[in-house]
Amino acid sequence: MPEIPAVSRRLLLGGALATGATVAGVGAAQAAPHDGADLAAGPSPRRGPGQKSMINVPFEARRTVRVGVIGLGNRGSAMSEGWSVVPGCTVAAVCDIRADRAKRVADKLVSQGKPRPAEYGGSDDSYERMLRRDDIDLVYIATPWEFHHRQGRAALLSGKHALVELPVATELDELWDLVDTSERTRRHLILSENCSYGRNELAMLRMAHDGLFGDVTNGHGGYLHDLRELLFSDTYYTDSWRRRWHTRSTGSLYPMHGLAPIAAAMDVNRGDRMTALRATATEPRGLADYRERFIPKSHPSWKETYVNGDLVTCLIDTAKGRIIRAEHEVSSPRPYSRINSLAGSRGIFEDYAGTSATGGRIYVEPDHSGHAWRDFDAYRKEFDHWLWTKIGDDAENNGGHGGMDYVLQWRTVQLMRAGLVPDIDVYDSAVWCSPVALSVKSLALGGRPVQIPDFTRGAWVNRRPGLDTGPSEMPPVD
Ligand SMILES: NC(=O)c1ccc[n+]([C@@H]2O[C@H](COP(=O)([O-])OP(=O)(O)OC[C@H]3O[C@@H](n4cnc5c(N)ncnc54)[C@H](O)[C@@H]3O)[C@@H](O)[C@H]2O)c1
Structure with missing residues (x-):
């Protein structure tokens, strides 16, 4: 049985319709300036013999x-x-x-x-x-x-x-x-x-679908993690594989943790699509500076030249005229953040910014006025995803990135055992990862926009559930 998405409270109340707007906006989207002429847009390659879409294809149910x-x-x-x-x-x-x-x-x-x-x-x-x-x-x-x-x-x-x-x-x-x-x-x-299964990320997704932000116009995410010590460690990344990527090209090597939750909240591949990307990069300074201060001259890293910019930013247009800013920064001193910010005609959410227990802050009309941020805690409680209310305690006890690793693993096993449609499919996976290659391309062109392929071959116009599903059970273990 396919899972039915939860019905939106604000939708029922007649509030701003992020979800409805998506369907209505499809016609206009195809003529949007971002999708177009200046980018030499070509059609997606045709399917080869024996190929069929994997959209809405359930796993075959199994006991284990x-x-x-x-x-x-x-x-x-x-x-x-x-x-x-x-x-x-x-x-x-x-x-x-x-x-x-x-x-x-x-x-x-x-x-x-x-x-x-x-x-x-x-x-x-x-x-x-x-x-x-x-x-x-x-x-x-x-x-x-x-x-x-x-x-x-x-x-x-x-x-x-x-x-x-x-x-x-x-x-x-x-x-x-x-x-x-x-x-x-x-x-x-x-x-x-x-990170698509992070507790705040899933609450952000549900708030967007409930119309809390009105029409979503923009989002900002990233992977901002000071990895310098680990990158230069001789025991952490095997054969220093991750540091070596910084010697190869200038591009956004790993923006997906921040990009994917924003793309999900905008229903990318489910009513909207990412159409074009332009990238900027700062000078590469952080790794060389760290090496100069902390790494002995005898270390093999002294043979390397770091070419990747410290902060690489991708600006991504969507067919519905939204903008996503996705960042990658692993080589400068800074506290960790994935940013997770979503905004629209009725308000804004920002993660990693508040002082409350959940770490987020929010400002949405008509609940708020006076230009002052509010704690996210009550909203996180109201919009907590069923996966977290159901298995959140197990997730936190089983460790791994605050529990989201366990939620991902539990949910993957549940989908496979129960024979459900995956929350994330090959099309989501491909488009969320495409900025890695496309940022290199855009930067090589001096930051010019480059087209993002439509991996769905046109099926992105159709609404369908993704990570925002109704509750379902893990089949019992005999
Ligand atoms: N989603 C997350 O939160 C998250 C967190 C950490 C790492 N990662 C990802 O996990 C991957 C591994 O990262 P890591 O930190 O564990 O690196 P690592 O260097 O600790 O581990 C990589 C392992 O792959 C092995 N390996 C290399 N080539 C192989 C081959 N051909 N066949 C079999 N094994 C091979 C190495 O021997 C090593 O044990 C990366 O893609 C990284 O981006 C994701």
Whole structure:
């Protein structure tokens, strides 16, 4: 059974209709100036033989979900434990190019009373052997970015669904290839966007759908995280893979954590679409400055030249004339933020800005007046997503980014076991990751706008639920 989106209270009361406006705005959207002539817009490539849309395609229901994990560093090892505690989920196999990491994760799971997963490792193609198993339903990929496309594609071709860490691919042709391969194999490939399941992000989404901001006109998100110490650590990122990306190109390497929740709140691919992107970049100063002050001259990083700008900003137009500002900044001193701000004709929400327990602040008419911010707490309570009211305590006890890792894992398993339509599909995954490649392109053109492909091939005009679903149960475990 498809899930029915929650009915909007303000919609029923006849308030501002963010949702209704989306449907009504489609005709106008196609003629919007952002979608157009100056960008040499071409049609999306035609579907190949045997390809069909994956929109609204449910998972086939199953009793249990058996996960195979590729990449067992910081992320993959923590997430392996996370999978193992979700009801009805087991870790069937684990793989890392470094075989000792597969053994370490398998030992840890056994020490926690879980079945021992099969171990794969020893070479960079060991995952291909793991994919030949017929007892894996979902492949979770947490390797460095350069491997995601190849491994995600291989998982689909082996007949498994895939949940891939950010970004699912770093080039446009690779994103199209993942869309095409998913459509051909009838397997889902999903960006493992845990921040889409953040408690404040989901409340922001529900507030937008309830019309609290009136007509949503703009949003601002980002990934602003001082990673300098970790980037120069010799033990954190394996072989310093993440620092090396800063020597390769100027672009927004990882904006998705802030972009995806804004895009979801604007119903991107569900009534609106991202059409064009222009990027700016500051000079690359932070990493070289940090190295100068803290890293011995004998360190291998002294052979590197950092070319990526410290702050890379993408301005994204949508078909309905909205603007998204998505930022990436990991190389300067600053406290952590994903910004999460959404605004429209009736008000604004800003995360990471308030002093209240929830960390957000808000100002919406007619509730507020007088030009003064208000605490978000009461709104978070009113608009808390059912996933958090249902499993929030479990999520917080199971750690991982304030609980959103567990919510993502629980929900993925629930969708698969109950045979529901994924909240995030391959089209969302592709378009949310497209700024990685497109920002490089725009910056190479001096910041000129570049067109964002329509990975849905026109289906974006149709309203459909995404992350804002009505409540549903996890099937019982026998
Ligand atoms: N969503 C989130 O909140 C979040 C948080 C942290 C990391 N990540 C993502 O997770 C991924 C991994 O990051 P990390 O911090 O764990 O890095 P890491 O360096 O700690 O781990 C990467 C692992 O992949 C392994 N590996 C490399 N090539 C492989 C191959 N061909 N086959 C099998 N294993 C291979 C390495 O040996 C290493 O163990 C990245 O994509 C990162 O962006 C996401």
